[in-house]
Amino acid sequence: MSATFLNIPVIKAAMLKQGFDESMLAEACYVSKEVVANWLKGDFLPRPNKLVLLSEVLQLPTEVLLPNAEPTQPKLPNCILVDKMVEQWVTKT
Secondary structure, eight states, X not given: OOOOOOOHHHHHHXXXXXXXXXXXXXXXXXXXXXXXXXHHHTSXXXXXXXXXXXXXXXXXXXXXXXXXXXXXXXXXXXXXXXXXXXXXXXXXX
């Protein structure tokens, strides 16, 4: 598994475009300025809920914020899973 890092240049560009400084971004993401500074230095990754909030605040998809993250498999809706289970059960009986 590869390491995951924030796309700091893109984040800084989005901050500049939207007029955010570290304090303003911290307030918008409900974290301290120190936390944002650590994100922007690459010391820490945001927790998942803060990553989603950062994505919303900066209007950037999470895939852009974490460009080298390994893709996750899409989850099937529960109705499809139930249909598959029923189908398997019917063919066994």
